[in-house]
Amino acid sequence: MKLFQSDKLIGLSLERLEDERFLTGKGQYVADLDEPGMLHAAIVRSTVAHGRIVRLGLDAARALPGIHAIVTAADIQQPIPTIPLRLVPLPEFEPYRQPVIASAKVRYVGEPIAVVVADSRALAEDAIDLVEIEIESLPPVGDRDVDAGGSFLFEETGTNVALRYHATSGDPNGAFVAAEYTRKEMFQIQRHTAAPMETRGLLARWDESGQTLKLFGAAKVPYFNRRALARMMDLPETSLELIEVDVGGGFGVRGEFYPEDFLIPFVARQLGRPVSWIEDRREHLMATNHSREVGATVEIACTRDGKITGLRGEVFGDMGAYIRTNGGVVPTAAGMFLQGPYRIANVDVTVLALMTNKTPVGTYRGPGRFEANFFRERLFDMAAADLEIDPAEFRRINLIREDELPYSIGKRAPHLPEAIYDTGDYHAAFERCLKEIDWQGKAALQGRLVDGRYQGVGIASFVESGGAGPKETSRFVLEKDGSVTIAVGSSLLGQGLETTFSQIAGDALNLPVSALRIDHGSTARLSDGLGSYHGRSIIVGGSAVLDGAEKFRTAVIEVAANLLGRPNSELRFENGLVASETGGSISLAQIAASRRPEEGLLAVDGIFLVNKPTYSYGTHAAHVAVDPDTGRVEVLDYIAVEDVGRAINPMIVSGQAIGALVQGLGGVFLDHLIYDDQCQLLTASFVDYLMPTATDFPSLRNIALELRLSPTNPLGAKSAGEGGMVPVAAAIGNAVGAALKSLGAQPRTLPLSPSRVWSLIHERG
Amino acid sequence: MSKKIDISLTVNGERYVHAADTRTTFADFLRNDLRLTGTHIGCEQGVCGACTVLVDGEAVRSCLMLAPQADGASVVTIEGLCEPDGELGVLQRAFRKHHALQCGFCTPGILTTAHALLTQEPDADEDRIRDVLSGNICRCTGYITIVQAILEAREGYRERSRSTAMK
Numbered sequence: 001m002k003l004f005q006s007d008k009l010i011g012l013s014l015e016r017l018e019d020e021r022f023l024t025g026k027g028q029y030v031a032d033l034d035e036p037g038m039l040h041a042a043i044v045r046s047t048v049a050h051g052r053i054v055r056l057g058l059d060a061a062r063a064l065p066g067i068h069a070i071v072t073a074a075d076i077q078q079p080i081p082t083i084p085l086r087l088v089p090l091p092e093f094e095p096y097r098q099p100v101i102a103s104a105k106v107r108y109v110g111e112p113i114a115v116v117v118a119d120s121r122a123l124a125e126d127a128i129d130l131v132e133i134e135i136e137s138l139p140p141v142g143d144r145d146v147d148a149g150g151s152f153l154f155e156e157t158g159t160n161v162a163l164r165y166h167a168t169s170g171d172p173n174g175a176f177v178a179a180e181y182t183r184k185e186m187f188q189i190q191r192h193t194a195a196p197m198e199t200r201g202l203l204a205r206w207d208e209s210g211q212t213l214k215l216f217g218a219a220k221v222p223y224f225n226r227r228a229l230a231r232m233m234d235l236p237e238t239s240l241e242l243i244e245v246d247v248g249g250g251f252g253v254r255g256e257f258y259p260e261d262f263l264i265p266f267v268a269r270q271l272g273r274p275v276s277w278i279e280d281r282r283e284h285l286m287a288t289n290h291s292r293e294v295g296a297t298v299e300i301a302c303t304r305d306g307k308i309t310g311l312r313g314e315v316f317g318d319m320g321a322y323i324r325t326n327g328g329v330v331p332t333a334a335g336m337f338l339q340g341p342y343r344i345a346n347v348d349v350t351v352l353a354l355m356t357n358k359t360p361v362g363t364y365r366g367p368g369r370f371e372a373n374f375f376r377e378r379l380f381d382m383a384a385a386d387l388e389i390d391p392a393e394f395r396r397i398n399l400i401r402e403d404e405l406p407y408s409i410g411k412r413a414p415h416l417p418e419a420i421y422d423t424g425d426y427h428a429a430f431e432r433c434l435k436e437i438d439w440q441g442k443a444a445l446q447g448r449l450v451d452g453r454y455q456g457v458g459i460a461s462f463v464e465s466g467g468a469g470p471k472e473t474s475r476f477v478l479e480k481d482g483s484v485t486i487a488v489g490s491s492l493l494g495q496g497l498e499t500t501f502s503q504i505a506g507d508a509l510n511l512p513v514s515a516l517r518i519d520h521g522s523t524a525r526l527s528d529g530l531g532s533y534h535g536r537s538i539i540v541g542g543s544a545v546l547d548g549a550e551k552f553r554t555a556v557i558e559v560a561a562n563l564l565g566r567p568n569s570e571l572r573f574e575n576g577l578v579a580s581e582t583g584g585s586i587s588l589a590q591i592a593a594s595r596r597p598e599e600g601l602l603a604v605d606g607i608f609l610v611n612k613p614t615y616s617y618g619t620h621a622a623h624v625a626v627d628p629d630t631g632r633v634e635v636l637d638y639i640a641v642e643d644v645g646r647a648i649n650p651m652i653v654s655g656q657a658i659g660a661l662v663q664g665l666g667g668v669f670l671d672h673l674i675y676d677d678q679c680q681l682l683t684a685s686f687v688d689y690l691m692p693t694a695t696d697f698p699s700l701r702n703i704a705l706e707l708r709l710s711p712t713n714p715l716g717a718k719s720a721g722e723g724g725m726v727p728v729a730a731a732i733g734n735a736v737g738a739a740l741k742s743l744g745a746q747p748r749t750l751p752l753s754p755s756r757v758w759s760l761i762h763e764r765g
Numbered sequence: 766m767s768k769k770i771d772i773s774l775t776v777n778g779e780r781y782v783h784a785a786d787t788r789t790t791f792a793d794f795l796r797n798d799l800r801l802t803g804t805h806i807g808c809e810q811g812v813c814g815a816c817t818v819l820v821d822g823e824a825v826r827s828c829l830m831l832a833p834q835a836d837g838a839s840v841v842t843i844e845g846l847c848e849p850d851g852e853l854g855v856l857q858r859a860f861r862k863h864h865a866l867q868c869g870f871c872t873p874g875i876l877t878t879a880h881a882l883l884t885q886e887p888d889a890d891e892d893r894i895r896d897v898l899s900g901n902i903c904r905c906t907g908y909i910t911i912v913q914a915i916l917e918a919r920e921g922y923r924e925r926s927r928s929t930a931m932k
Contacts, residue, residue: 022869025803494868
């Protein structure tokens with residue numbers, strides 16, 4: 001069957017449908033909402049990283065005019081609800097789940113201790129200043145050697161190692177014993193995070209008569225959060241409506257279930273008034289998920305001619321003080337993607353999840369992948385140099401060839417299924433990238449001092465998964481005016497899904513995008529939805545839109561057949577009309593008008609089921625100049641090549657790639673959540689937490705290839721939102737390593753701040 | 766501890782007389798008192814630029830100003846950037862064409878900043894544009910398309926500046 005009725009829209013760089021409201025100030029974010037009688041909440045947070053709560057003095061704060069309530073753990077049902085694990089809920093993580101409010105112990109700076117509700121945010125903050133908190137400090141745990149001090153975040157477990165597992169394929173020990181060459185290195189990525197421009201926020205409205213709750217400010221996974229909140233509030237799921245308004249960026253951290261996702265509905269129910277809570281930036285940096293602090297010891301075994309025979313890695317993930325919704329995804333993915341797009345028969349990976357007195361960790365765009373690619377690709381460049389093989393040739397020897405696909409890397413974690421790379425031409429993307437950066441032409445530049453700066457070119461290849469199952473849903477509704485509303489289970493956080501979903505549905509139904517409206521706003525529209533993460537919105541969500549469109553067409557023809565008195569087989573649906581081959585037609589508006597009141601609107605449900613991810617891949621190359629006097633690295637040229645399978649809207653795909661790339665460059669050079677030895681966060685503002693600005697990285701390019709369709713979904717799409725980010729540290733690290741090769745300086749630790757690079761140059765040995 | 770004083774100001778051509786809380790920032794005043802919620806708050810510290818508005822023609826961080834300081838000022842916010850007929854202006858159209866926005870949260874501050882720049886310097890080159898924009902953080906786009914959009918919009922501002930000069 002033909003997939004699409006027309007090919008007018010898919011593949012077109014259509015201007016985004018959502019842009020006009022954003023360009024005119026009419027976007028509606030959660031902080032823009034106002035409700036009659038609305039109160040404002042602020043959270044009292046721990047200023048101590050590890051300690052026992054001895055006393056809370058609330059009287060002075062409660063006496064302040066305009067304060068409606070101060071809620072602490074004592075006011076909340078026992079046992080205090082804990083944040084559920086959304087992804088890979090391993091039993092090992094159970095003891096480490098976060099209570100929605102601290103009762104006896106605090107475990108990180110920023111942990112909620114009380115909620116103040118007042119007539120205004122300013123009054124609530126005034127009251128916070130009057131809350132007396134007495135905390136008996138316990139020794140904080142912050143280093144990798146988490147059990148060394150004998151101070152345990154959870155005394156009952158007797159360890160700060162929440163999880164340790166081991167996964168093997170082939171015979172790694174044999175490979176290392178027999179190896180002609182081995183090298184072992186340690187690497188470390190610094191703690192950093194997404195820091196979207198909009199902080200989190202919620203507005204909860206409790207309806208006492210109906211015993212229902214409306215919660216505005218949902219994102220990413222509203223249906224999961226509805227389920228979790230319903231359990232905690234002891235309400236049926238259908239009594240809760242989670243509403244997603246415009247969201248100012250997510251990148252993995254926004255929308256997960258946080259303590260406030262319980263606390264704000266709780267106080268709204270208790271007070272019977274709408275309550276708004278808008279996180280401020282300081283809170284955001286200490287309360288919203290951190291990510292990326294992963295270290296590794298990695299060892300490679302090769303033949304003298306550069307064929308990799310074995311890879312061993314021990315990966316340490318600093319999880320912070322609790323295991324939140326994302327479970328162990330960050331270090332697990334770092335272990336999973338350590339091998340990358342290479343043919344390595346013998347692999348051994350050990351993964352540790354470590355508890356520390358820092359803000360808990362969650363996923364941030366390209367979780368574990370950014371880290372793993374840095375570890376592996378840095379080690380490859382060191383090995384290639386030892387073996388006197390050109391870094392490109394070293395990769396050419398080991399990159400998986402198309403005739404070897406599908407390629408299984410086995411089970412990379414005991415709790416996960418076998419991972420099998422599906423389609424692709426890894427070599428084609430690789431060679432394209434080398435050509436674009438002019439690898440041959442720039443060979444003579446490697447390590448050369450030009451105008452006082454060392455020049456270097458680095459490359460890095462990656463493979464990454466996207467499109468997690470098991471399903472996504474959609475619902476097509478024929479409105480009274482003949483327009484079509486498409487409810488989707490996906491979440492919209494700025495990725496342009498209103499446009500791309502309309503392109504998919506428009507081609508499937510041969511309708512212009514103006515006849516379609518994407519409705520993602522409410523959990524009342526669908527019975528379930530999985531949401532937006534793991535590069536799944538187009539792959540799984542888009543396929544659910546496609547399925548819904550096909551069923552909608554069938555349903556419309558069915559209804560038209562009755563109205564026109566013609567058999568289905570004689571009817572075609574095109575240009576908004578159902579037309580008979582023998583004459584006679586009826587429009588969508590007429591079909592809508594023909595509905596009897598008891599029939600309601602014509603609506604059909606779409607679903608897409610998938611049980612395995614798909615794998616995008618590509619290569620990045622960077623050309624840098626390193627100033628030995630200042631340690632500053634300038635990115636002179638950067639090219640990101642990725643096969644996305646099918647680009648629904650190439651302009652949006654490019655926007656995702658470049659945006660991700662710059663976020664990745666932030667992670668390489670700037671973004672850094674720094675803690676002192678008492679586990680106090682030193683970077684709790686945008687003055688201290690640095691991110692890329694317009695002058696930092698002007699010379700970047702991307703090429704989105706459509707080389708091989710994905711076999712997992714009818715669109716043939718692969719993930720396009722993360723590939724711009726995942727090999728960035730690897731490519732830049734290799735470029736800086738190449739630039740400084742005459743000095744023998746090797747980047748092993750991020751960020752590559754001027755001071756660190758200066759130290760690499762001047763303080764070797 | 767909170768006190769109100771009357772201020773009068775013009776916002777997007779409309780005159781307001783309003784009792785402003787003396788410890789309210791101008792950003793909060795615009796958003797909460799005048800309900801002009803297109804001005805966004807990203808850091809409340811003057812770093813991210815999301816709350817940038819034009820005060821007497823200058824791009825200003827409304828989170829670093831107290832509301833009473835706007836007394837007597839003429840203010841333009843994102844809600845006032847469209848053409849008089851309500852259509853998107855040249856800068857807004859260029860942003861849409863070049864995909865210079867994704868989540869839209871930083872966009873109001875970037876548009877007001879760029880509008881102020883091109884109004885004063887319609888010939889600003891790429892370096893100048895990047896320099897001025899470096900006070901606005903965008904976490905989605907990587908800035909490249911934003912710079913392309915502003916470069917393209919320059920011609921519209923040059924024409925406007927020529928026609929103003931002729932009057």
